[in-house]
Amino acid sequence: MTQETLQQQQQQQVLTVRGVNLTVEGGRQILHNVHLTAKSGSMLAVMGPSGSGKTSLMNLICGRRPPSSTMDGEILLNNRKVTSRMRKSFGYVTQEDVFFSQLTLKQTLWFFSQVKLPSSMTAKDKEKRVNEVVELLQLTKCLDTKIGGMSDQGLSGGEKKRANIACELLRNPKVLLLDEPTSGLDSSLALKLMEILGRWVVEQSSIVVTSIHQPSSQTFHEFHELLLLADGQIAYSGRRELMVEYFEGIGVPFHKHWNAADFMLEVVKESSQHKAHILENGRQFAERAKQEQQQLASASASQVHLNLSYQADAGSRQNGLAGLDEGSVRIRFTSPDFSPQAAAAKLQDDSEGVHLVHEVSWWTQFLALSYRGFLVSREAILSVQVLVQTAFVAFIVSVLWFQVAKTENNIADFISAIFFLTSYVTFAPFFEAIMTFYADLAIVRHERKSGMYRIGAYYLAKMVVEIPLLLVVPIFIIAPAYWCVGFADFSAFAAFLVVITLNSLASQGIGIVFSLLSTNPRTNMTFAFIYMIFCFLTGGFFTKSIPFWFDWAKYLSYIRYCYHFGLIIILERTDDFRCGEPSLYAVCNRNSTAGNSTAPLTIPGSVILELQPDTILPVWANIIVTVCMFFAFRLLGYVILRFCRKV
Numbered sequence: 138m139t140q141e142t143l144q145q146q147q148q149q150q151v152l153t154v155r156g157v158n159l160t161v162e163g164g165r166q167i168l169h170n171v172h173l174t175a176k177s178g179s180m181l182a183v184m185g186p187s188g189s190g191k192t193s194l195m196n197l198i199c200g201r202r203p204p205s206s207t208m209d210g211e212i213l214l215n216n217r218k219v220t221s222r223m224r225k226s227f228g229y230v231t232q233e234d235v236f237f238s239q240l241t242l243k244q245t246l247w248f249f250s251q252v253k254l255p256s257s258m259t260a261k262d263k264e265k266r267v268n269e270v271v272e273l274l275q276l277t278k279c280l281d282t283k284i285g286g287m288s289d290q291g292l293s294g295g296e297k298k299r300a301n302i303a304c305e306l307l308r309n310p311k312v313l314l315l316d317e318p319t320s321g322l323d324s325s326l327a328l329k330l331m332e333i334l335g336r337w338v339v340e341q342s343s344i345v346v347t348s349i350h351q352p353s354s355q356t357f358h359e360f361h362e363l364l365l366l367a368d369g370q371i372a373y374s375g376r377r378e379l380m381v382e383y384f385e386g387i388g389v390p391f392h393k394h395w396n397a398a399d400f401m402l403e404v405v406k407e408s409s410q411h412k413a414h415i416l417e418n419g420r421q422f423a424e425r426a427k428q429e430q431q432q433l434a435s436a437s438a439s440q441v442h443l444n445l446s447y448q449a450d451a452g453s454r455q456n457g458l459a460g461l462d463e464g465s466v467r468i469r470f471t472s473p474d475f476s477p478q479a480a481a482a483k484l485q486d487d488s489e490g491v492h493l494v495h496e497v498s499w500w501t502q503f504l505a506l507s508y509r510g511f512l513v514s515r516e517a518i519l520s521v522q523v524l525v526q527t528a529f530v531a532f533i534v535s536v537l538w539f540q541v542a543k544t545e546n547n548i549a550d551f552i553s554a555i556f557f558l559t560s561y562v563t564f565a566p567f568f569e570a571i572m573t574f575y576a577d578l579a580i581v582r583h584e585r586k587s588g589m590y591r592i593g594a595y596y597l598a599k600m601v602v603e604i605p606l607l608l609v610v611p612i613f614i615i616a617p618a619y620w621c622v623g624f625a626d627f628s629a630f631a632a633f634l635v636v637i638t639l640n641s642l643a644s645q646g647i648g649i650v651f652s653l654l655s656t657n658p659r660t661n662m663t664f665a666f667i668y669m670i671f672c673f674l675t676g677g678f679f680t681k682s683i684p685f686w687f688d689w690a691k692y693l694s695y696i697r698y699c700y701h702f703g704l705i706i707i708l709e710r711t712d713d714f715r716c717g718e719p720s721l722y723a724v725c726n727r728n729s730t731a732g733n734s735t736a737p738l739t740i741p742g743s744v745i746l747e748l749q750p751d752t753i754l755p756v757w758a759n760i761i762v763t764v765c766m767f768f769a770f771r772l773l774g775y776v777i778l779r780f781c782r783k784v
C-alpha cells in the first residue's frame with residue numbers, strides 16, 4: 138500500500154449512524170432503526186415533515202440525548218465509536234441563535250476565537266481566522282453591530298444565523314451539523330448560505346449534515362445526499378439525483394410540475410396506506426444499508442490490520458528504533474521491545490487524536506470569560522436605567538433627610554435613614570442577580586453543551602469582574618446621602634461604606650443562590666420575594682419584640698448585620714440629640730430634675746443605642762458574619778451550579 142493511498146484514507150472522513158433507535162420517557166419511540174452515511178466533501182440533507190425526528194437525530198449525533206431516554210445503535214466516525222472527546226471537534230449549529238444580545242458581532246466572534254481556537258495560536262492568527270470566516274460568510278459590514286434581541290434591534294435574522302455558523306466554522310470542524318439553518322431566511326438567502334457551505338465543505342474536506350425544511354429547487358440541488366424521515370423512520374436515503382428514480386421504482390410517480398424537494402416531502406404526507414408502503418421499502422432499505430455498513434466496517438477493519446502489519450514490518454526492519462511516517466500519523470518507537478499490538482493501540486489513539494480539540498487552557502478560558510463577562514455585566518449593572526434610578530434614590534434621600542436636626546423628635550427619622558439606605562443598597566443587587574443570572578445561564582448551558590469552557594472558569598470570571606461594578610451603586614448612593622443627612626464623621630463614613638458594599642456583594646451571592654433554586658424562574662422569584670419580606674420584617678427595624686419561640690429567626694435576616702453595624706458605628710460618632718420637652722429619655726429628665734442648668738440637655742448616640750431593645754451584636758461580630766456570608770453564598774452558588782444544576 139502506497140503512502141499516498143494511506144494519506145487519502147486518513148483524510149477521508151466517514152460519519153456513520155447505524156441502526157439508531159431512540160425512546161423517550163414514557164416509552165414513545167422517536168427514531169426507528171435510522172441509518173446514515175456521510176462522507177467528507179459532501180453535504181447531506183435530513184428532511185421530513187415537522188416532528189419526523191430531524192432535530193432528535195442531529196442531537197443524538199452530537200451526544201445530546203433527552204433526559205431519561207434510551208438509545209441503541211451506533212454513531213461512528215471512520216468506523217470508530219464517536220466518543221465525547223471526539224465530539225468536541227464537531228460543530229453544531231442549533232435552531233436557536235443563542236448569544237448575548239448586548240455584544241457586537243466582533244466581540245462575540247473574538248470570544249469564540251479565544252475559547253475555541255487552541256491556546257498555541259497567536260492572537261494575530263486568531264484574528265486572521267476570524268476575518269477569514271467573516272469574509273466567507275459575508276458578515277464584514279455588520280461586525281460592529283450588536284447581536285440584538287427581542288427588545289433591542291441588532292443583526293437581522295439572516296445575519297444572526299450566519300453569525301451562529303461563523304462561530305462554529307472558526308475551528309474548521311471535520312463534522313458540521315446544522316439544524317434548520319435556513320429557517321427564517323428567504324429562498325435567495327437560503328441558497329446563498331448553502332452555496333457558501335457547499336464551497337467550504339469541499340475546500341476543507343469536511344462533512345456537513347443539515348436538517349432543512351422545504352428548500353427551494355436550487356437550494357435542494359446543493360445537497361449531495363438525502364435522508365428523508367417520516368415518523369422517525371427512513372423513507373429515503375441516498376444520492377439526491379437518484380431520489381426520483383427510487384420513488385418511481387417503488388411505484389410512487391413523480392409529477393413533472395413538482396419541485397423535487399416538495400415532492401419528497403409530499404410523498405410521506407400522503408394517505409396512511411401510501412406512507413406505509415414507502416416506509417416498508419425504507420425498512421428494507423435500512424436492512425440493506427445495515428448489511429452494507431457491516432461489510433464496509435469489516436473490510437476497513439482488515440484494512441487497518443493490513444496497515445498495521447505494514448507499519449510493524451517497517452518498524453522491525455528499522456530494528457525497533459525507526460520513525461514511521463504514515464501520512465499525518467507519525468509513530469516513533471523508542472523501545473527495542475517493539476510489538477505490533479502496541480503499534481495498533483498507538484495508531485488507534487493517534488487516529489482519534491486527528492479529531493481532538495486542541496485544549497484551550499483554563500487560564501485562557503478565564504480571561505476570555507472575564508472580558509465577555511465584564512462587557513455583559515457592565516450593561517446590566519451599570520445600565521442607564523440603573524444609573525437614573527441610583528441618582529433618583531440618592532437625590533430623594535438627600536432631600537428628605539437633608540441635615541436632619543439632631544433633636545429627640547428626629548431620632549426615629551435618623552434611624553430610619555440608616556435602615557432605608559442599608560436595605561436599598563443590599564436589595565438592589567439581590568433582585569438584579571435573580572433576574573440576570575438565570576438569563577445568563579441559558580446561554581452558558583447552551584455553550585457548555587459543546588464543552589466550550591469549564592464551569593469553574595465561567596463562575597470565577599463572573600464573580601471577579603462583577604465585584605468592581607457592584608461597588609458603583611453603593612458608592613453613588615451612600616457618598617452623597619451620608620453627608621447630606623449629616624450622619625457622623627469621616628471614620629464612620631468609611632467604615633459604613635466598606636461594610637455596606639460588602640453586604641451588597643453578599644446580597645448578590647444570595648441572589649445567585651436563589652436564582653439556582655429551581656429550573657423555574659417564577660418559583661425562584663417567589664422564594665426570593667418571601668425571603669426579602671422575611672429579612673425586612675425580622676431585620677430589627679419594624680418590630681423589636683419578636684415572639685420568644687421565633688426569636689432565632691431574626692439571625693437569618695442578612696440585612697440586620699449591616700443595619701446594626703451602621704447603627705453602632707454612626708450613633709457612637711454622631712452629635713448628641715437635643716432633649717425634647719417633655720422627654721422620654723431618663724438622661725434628659727435626670728439633668729433637669731437635678732437643677733443642673735449648666736449641664737446640656739442632650740442625648741448621646743450611645744444612649745440611644747443602649748435603648749434599642751433588640752439584641753445587637755458587637756461591631757466585629759457583624760463584620761465577621763458579613764464577610765462569611767460574602768464567601769459562603771458564592772461558594773454555595775458554585776456547588777449548586779456544578780453538582781445540582783449540572784450546567
Ligand SMILES: Nc1ncnc2c1ncn2[C@@H]1O[C@H](COP(=O)(O)OP(=O)(O)OP(=O)(O)O)[C@@H](O)[C@H]1O
Pocket residue numbers: 161162165167185186187188189190191192193194203204
Ligand atoms: N424529550 C422528548 N420527550 C418527548 N417527546 C419528544 C422529545 N423530544 C422530541 N420529542 C418528540 O419527538 C418528535 C420528533 O421531534 P423533533 O424535534 O426531532 O422533530 P423535527 O423533525 O426536528 O421537527 P421540526 O421540523 O418541527 O423541528 C416530535 O413529535 C416531538 O414532540
